[in-house]
Amino acid sequence: xxxxxxxxxxxxxxxxxxxxxxxxxxxxxxxxxxxxxxxxxxxxxxxxxxxxxxxxxxxxxxxxxxxxxxxxxxxxxxxxxxxxxxxxxxxxxxxxxxxxxxxxxxxxxxxxxxxxxxxxxxxxxxxxxxxxxxxxxxxxxxxxxxxxxxxxxxxxxxxxxxxxxxxxxxxxxxxxxxxxxxxxxxxxxxxxxxxxxxxxxxxxxxxxxxxxxxxxxxxxxxxxxxxxxxxxxxxxxxxxxxxxxxxxxxxxxxxxxxxxxxxxxxxxxxxxxxxxxxxxx
Amino acid sequence: xxxxxxxxxxxxxxxxxxxxxxxxxxxxxxxxxxxxxxxxxxxxxxxxxxxxxxxxxxxxxxxxxxxxxxxxxxxxxxxxxxxxxxxxxxxxxxxxxxxxxxxxxxxxxxxxxxxxxxxxxxxxxxxxxxxxxxxxxxxxxxxxxxxxxxxxxxxxxxxxxxxxxxxxxxxxxxxxxxxxxxxxxxxxxxxxxxxxxxxxxxxxxxxxxxxxxxxxxxxxxxxxxxxxxxxxxxxxxxxxxxxxxxxxxxxxxxxxxxxxxxxxxxxxxx
Numbered sequence: 001x002x003x004x005x006x007x008x009x010x011x012x013x014x015x016x017x018x019x020x021x022x023x024x025x026x027x028x029x030x031x032x033x034x035x036x037x038x039x040x041x042x043x044x045x046x047x048x049x050x051x052x053x054x055x056x057x058x059x060x061x062x063x064x065x066x067x068x069x070x071x072x073x074x075x076x077x078x079x080x081x082x083x084x085x086x087x088x089x090x091x092x093x094x095x096x097x098x099x100x101x102x103x104x105x106x107x108x109x110x111x112x113x114x115x116x117x118x119x120x121x122x123x124x125x126x127x128x129x130x131x132x133x134x135x136x137x138x139x140x141x142x143x144x145x146x147x148x149x150x151x152x153x154x155x156x157x158x159x160x161x162x163x164x165x166x167x168x169x170x171x172x173x174x175x176x177x178x179x180x181x182x183x184x185x186x187x188x189x190x191x192x193x194x195x196x197x198x199x200x201x202x203x204x205x206x207x208x209x210x211x212x213x214x215x216x217x218x219x220x221x222x223x224x225x226x227x228x229x230x231x232x233x234x235x236x237x238x239x240x241x242x243x244x245x246x247x248x249x250x251x252x253x254x255x256x257x258x259x260x261x262x263x264x265x266x267x268x269x270x271x272x273x274x275x276x277x278x279x280x281x
Numbered sequence: 282x283x284x285x286x287x288x289x290x291x292x293x294x295x296x297x298x299x300x301x302x303x304x305x306x307x308x309x310x311x312x313x314x315x316x317x318x319x320x321x322x323x324x325x326x327x328x329x330x331x332x333x334x335x336x337x338x339x340x341x342x343x344x345x346x347x348x349x350x351x352x353x354x355x356x357x358x359x360x361x362x363x364x365x366x367x368x369x370x371x372x373x374x375x376x377x378x379x380x381x382x383x384x385x386x387x388x389x390x391x392x393x394x395x396x397x398x399x400x401x402x403x404x405x406x407x408x409x410x411x412x413x414x415x416x417x418x419x420x421x422x423x424x425x426x427x428x429x430x431x432x433x434x435x436x437x438x439x440x441x442x443x444x445x446x447x448x449x450x451x452x453x454x455x456x457x458x459x460x461x462x463x464x465x466x467x468x469x470x471x472x473x474x475x476x477x478x479x480x481x482x483x484x485x486x487x488x489x490x491x492x493x494x495x496x497x498x499x500x501x502x503x504x505x506x507x508x509x510x511x512x513x514x515x516x517x518x519x520x521x522x523x524x525x526x527x528x529x530x531x532x533x534x535x536x537x538x539x540x541x542x543x544x545x546x547x548x549x550x551x
Contacts, residue, residue, distance in 0.1 A: 057505060081507055089505040096498035101414050101446045108517035110506040121517040143449040157506060 001071070002032035003165060003197060004056060004087070009065035011051060025051040026062070027220030033165070038191045038198045040208035043217035044243070049201045052217070053169045056199065057087040070164070085114065088158030090168040094150035094175075095143075103145075103153050104129065104138040110161040121160075128159035131194070132186050148179025152186055159190075165197035166190070172204065184210070205232070205244045209267045216243065233265040248272035291412050296341035297525065298410045303419035305526035309533040310407050316540055317396050317403075321549035325540040326395055332536050333399045333406075342409045350405045351398065358397050366390040388550045413445040422520065428511075435511025443499070451492065458487050 011026040026048045033039055043049045054060040055067050058074040070086055072079040088110075091097055100106040104125050111121045129135040132152040142150060151171055158166055168187070172180040184207060190196040200207065208214045208228060215225040218241045224231055232238070232245050235253040239245070245253070248266045252275070256262065260279065266272040293299075298306075313332070320326045337347060366386045373381035408416075421438035428434045459469065462483050469480045 059501065059505065081509070084505065084507050091498065091502055091505070093498055095450055096495050097502040099443060099446060099499065099503060101412070101442070105414060105517065109503075109508070112515055112517060113507040113509065115513045115515050118515060118517055118519050121515065125517065141449070142446070143453070154502075161507065 003035045003070055004033040004199075005066075005068040006031040006052070006055070007066045007068070009052075009055060009062040009067060011055065011060060011063050013051075024048075024063075024220050026055070028065075029217075029220070029222055031215060031222060031225075033197060033199060035164070035197055036191075036195045038188070038200070038210075038212045039215060040200045040202060040211035040213070041215045041217060042202055042205065042208045042243070043223075044203065044241075047217045048220035049217050050169050051220075053089065053167050053199070053201045056165075056167050057089045058083045059089065085161055086163055087165045087167060088161055088163035090151070090154050090158055090166065090171050092170045092173050094147055094154050094171075097154040097157070098142040098150060101141055102138075103134065103140050103142060106142060106153060107138075107156045107160050110157055114161065124160045124162065125156075128156040129153075131159055131190065132156045146179060147175040148182035151175060151179065151183050155183070155186060155190075165199065167199040167201070169201045170203065171200070172202065172207065180204070180207075205246050209246055216241075218243075228267055229264065232267055235265070252276075290346070290409065292342050292346070292409050293412070294341055294410065296339060296410065298336060298340040298406065300525065301529055302520055302522055302526045303411050303415040304423055304520060305522065305529050306407060306411060307416070307419045307423060309529050310403065312533050312537065313403055314400065316537055317399055319544070320392070320396070320540060321544050321551060322547045323550065324547055325543040326392060328536060328539045328543065329399055330395060333402050336406045337402060340406050340410050342406075346409060347402055347405055350401055354397065354401055358394055361397065362390040362394045365393050385551070392551055414442060417442040417445065418516075418518075418520065435514075439511075447495070450495075451488070454491060455484065455488055458484050 006029055009026050009029050010024050012024045029048075029052060031052075041049045041052065051060065055062060055074065056069070058067075058069075058080045061075050067074040069083045072083055074080075074083055098106045099109055107125045107128055108121050111124050116124070125138075126135065129138055132155050134149060134152050134156060137145065137149065137153075142153065145153065155166070155168075155171075166187075172183050175183065187198055187200065188210065191198045200211065202208060209232070211228060213225065214228050214231040216223040216231060216238070223241060224234060224237060232249045235245050235249060244250075246267050248269055248271065252260070252262060252265050252272060262275060262279065266275050313329075317329055320329050337344070366389070367380050367382065368386065371383040371385040373383050375382040411419075417438050420441070421434055424432070424434045424437075463469070467480060467483055469477065469484075471477075472480070
């Protein structure tokens with residue numbers, strides 16, 4: 001069975017808008033996430049991807065349908081905290097997630113809430129800070145860090161809870177390119193080295209390219225999903241829903257329109273250069 | 282501007298005063314503050330002043346920061362000492378129009394001045410050498426017995442530490458909003474007092490709106506990290522009293538004893 005199973009979930013923010021039927025933020029989504037997977041969920045602002053993210057750790061409960069995390073239904077109130085211990089959620093604004101005035105004390109916040117022994121908290125905090133490469137900053141004040149560093153501390157704060165899966169809701173949206181790079185490198189390392197399941201909600205197509213699986217959402221529904229190659233080769237479908245594709249894919253797609261014959265659509269620049277090099281020879 | 286304020290700032294260090302348990306510091310500080318107002322003659326005032334000097338020197342923080350915090354209250358000190366100087370009762374030693382100078386007035390002014398200065402210097406020494414986190418921690422642990430009568434100790438401590446965490450963030454935000462309003466042509470630096478106060482409105486409203494939005498985000502983030510109140514919570518750092526903390530209690534006790542003895546043996550001058 002999948003680690004997270006989302007079964008036909010519907011959700012809307014107010015169900016009584018003057019008797020008018022309101023648009024569902026999540027409109028019948030069925031999706032599963034396997035252990036150790038790196039899944040990217042992409043889509044426009046307001047496509048329901050952030051709402052979906054909050055369903056994964058029982059911050060929001062579905063109006064109908066079910067979300068099952070490691071065998072537990074999120075709507076079961078007795079399981080809420082177990083689920084939040086298993087699935088950590090990192091939010092968009094790094095400033096608003098750090099609650100203590102010192103980095104290491106902030107990272108300790110999660111395990112402190114769980115009632116973990118002090119010596120064990122110390123060990124977890126050091127481990128989590130090392131995992132995101134922020135150990136040297138453990139005595140710093142959060143407001144003196146850069147955006148990327150803050151977001152890495154926020155990730156460490158979730159890691160210290162020792163979840164099995166980490167869900168990130170547009171963690172790089174407020175960061176500069178350097179910060180984005182730092183966060184993405186960290187996430188891939190966690191996924192590769194610690195076997196952490198990662199669900200990355202983003203609207204940057206470049207970030208989705210490096211995932212194991214890409215889920216495209218539009219108007220609260222899953223539009224398409226598959227490996228990055230499968231998803232981004234459907235250039236026409238993505239364009240129809242005003243979604244970007246990686247530049248390399250876009251270029252080759254246009255060349256195909258002009259009569260180029262290739263066997264697949266490249267996603268990275270290097271791949272694209274190699275392919276075009278071969279074609280030109 | 283707001284960031285230049287020295288009072289309430291923390292300067293990390295490794296002095297004896299820095300290393301003291303915040304609870305011990307807090308208890309001694311409160312005892313000392315009360316003691317300041319129980320000095321009735323120059324000997325006891327001298328003990329209090331000497332102790333203030335001792336903690337300033339032992340704290341190892343540059344004197345210029347203490348001068349900075351004194352500068353802020355200079356006006357208050359001047360006004361109160363002048364009032365006390367000229368409104369003393371008793372035999373005037375010098376008189377001009379309605380102003381009369383008495384020995385009682387001079388004594389009173391001297392006491393008020395020294396007391397306020399000691400008060401400010403001691404509180405500065407406390408905040409200079411104790412991090413805000415340590416302070417709230419100390420308050421939470423010292424007030425713990427009150428939770429037996431359903432006083433929300435944990436909640437208050439959590440609010441305090443959150444407030445302290447977000448002071449720099451909100452200052453930064455205020456700066457940004459001010460710049461944004463200036464860029465739109467807002468004039469904040471001219472006109473009379475009323476006009477200047479009015480020009481604060483376009484800064485305060487966006488600041489409040491964003492503070493509320495932030496509060497909502499923070500609450501969500503805290504819930505995501507399994508926060509569910511103080512019950513069953515543990516702490517990473519455990520405070521343990523050590524020899525130096527008991528030493529600070531003994532010193533404070535000796536000082537209290539000294540002041541009491543002086544008050545009994547010597548006549549009060551005020």
